[in-house]
Amino acid sequence: MRFFDQTLILIAPVRRALAVAFAGVVLALAGCASTGDSPAKAVQQPKNIIILLADGATSTQWDFGRYSSRVLRQLPFATTDVVFKEGALGLASTPPSDAYVVDSAASASAMSTGHKVNNFVVAVTPDGKSVPTAMEVAKASGKRIGLVTTATVYDATPAAFSLHAQSRDNSQRLVDQYLALEPDVLMGGGADYFMPAGTAGSKRKDGKDMIAAFRAKGHAVARNTAELKSATGAKLLGLFAHDDMDFELDRDPAREPTTAEMTAAALKALSQGSPNGFVLLVENENPDSAGHENDAASLMHALWAFDDAVKVALEFRRRNPDTLIIVTGDHETGGFSPTYAAKDLSSLSRRNRFYSGDEHLRMLGRITMSLSAVNEKLGRKPSGEALDELLSRHFQGFRLDPDLREMILKRQTLERNFSRVVPNLLGRMVARQTGYYWGTSGHTTEPIVIGAMGPGAELFRGYQDNTDFGKHLHRLIQGK
Ligand SMILES: [Zn+2]
Secondary structure: OHHHHHHHHHHHHHHHHHHHOHHHHHHHHHHHHHOOOHHHHOOOOOOEEEEEEEOOOOHHHHHHHHHHHHHHHOOOOHHHHHHHHHOEEEEEEOOOOOOOOOOHHHHHHHHHHOOOOOOOOEOEOOOOOEOOOHHHHHHHOOOEEEEEEEEEOOOHHHHHOOOOEOOOOOHHHHHHHHHHHOOOEEEEEOHHHOOOOOOOOOOOOOOOOHHHHHHHOOOEEEOOHHHHHHOOOOOEEEEOOOOOOOOOOOOOOOOOOOHHHHHHHHHHHHOOOOOOOEEEEEEEOHHHHHHHHOOHHHHHHHHHHHHHHHHHHHHHHHHOOOEEEEEEOOOEEOOEEEOEEEOOOOOOOHHHEEEOOHHHHHHHHOOOOOHHHHHHHHOOOOOHHHHHHHHHHHOOOOOOOHHHHHHHHHOOOOOOOOOOHHHHHHHHHHHHHHOEEEOOOOEEOOOEEEEEEOOOHHHHOEEEEHHHHHHHHHHHHHOO
16 A cells, blocks of 8 residues: 555656656656655645635535536636646545544544544544644644634534544533644634633633633634724634524625635735745535535535635635645535436326426525524424415425425424434425435535645545545645
8 A cells, every 4th residue: 555655656746857857857766766755755845735625515516516606606616617627636535434424523534634533533543542633733844824614613624634532522622722732823603612601602611711812822803704804913813603604695794704705814814924834724614514404505605605715715826836725525415416306296207307407506596595594493393384484585486395394394304314304304395396306414425526736736636545635735734
């Protein structure tokens, strides 16, 4: 395996050296002849690394983002049209140590450390070892570090890129570890674990004021979009929600900035006084959350919001070509895909079938509320009137079949692998009329797609494992 890895890495650099100059060939070949580690030295080293991660997204989601963006907002989708098309493209398998299906903690741990861990564990191997995370390695290498997410900042993905815990649910412990690690930029939701116990909305068990503690370390603090836009310092703590930030469909733009706005602010802060460069992780959590709810419209808007952030990163790379951009996900959520289906159950013949197309996509485009928000508004005991009112107001053109309506009012699940009762049933309503069906409300084993542009991008080409992603990342951060 080791030999195989190195052989793969050797090919691109040698070819590049041949093209550039004879001297380059001599250097590269001399390196090959001496030790097995030498080919690594020929890999181009980035100064800055920006990892953009859409939680829960892989090829089916990326392609949905691409054609929906083209049809409904007449905009190119930079993830596929630029990064995947012009950069190095790879796939990676995702299983954790203890199953085939991965959770975000185990997947991000592998991508951050290069080691497999069990599900729900944050960068601690099954034998109990805390293995170095990408952000720890970056910090030790003199790079500045930043984490941006639409989830809570202590959620599985940013946590596993930085910290350690036996359980991803050790939220207070994770926040305390952030203070010790001191990321230059930390942005997202999750103010609840930063406020002292007794404050409205606080979930801390102690009286520590973590916002004040970050301020004492020199961080500017932003609590809404306007404060984020006016922040000028090199260090920034942004907390825009008590819990997760909202779905794009429900977001109040004055209270919560977009992923693109957070990315722009993070890049502005991180590029100040950074002779050794920086490593920035930008996560949009909502393709995963929308997948769990089986909410195709929310997924679509989340993918667009994520892609707008990719465009910000690409613009930064245009001005700073020594930057490596990596666009990826951590696993697939929802077993999602448009398909064809019978219009009703009167006949299963092809004549009574529709194939998902532009008109069905346009129906998704007319939805104006997330299924999660509908669920919240309906409360624990949904009433028929409230349901009809919300559907007629926010789901123009959709009809709720009697079987689904009855299940919603009785709160009956579709199947054992559908755990979000009301959103999953409304997701099925949307699927029956648009063809955007879901196979589960959980994660699946689909390999993730990795697109990379810039120095070191070639390492990510081909079919690999998510631990290889972590190994490449460490190597590029450490300049090896
Ligand atoms: Zn998930």
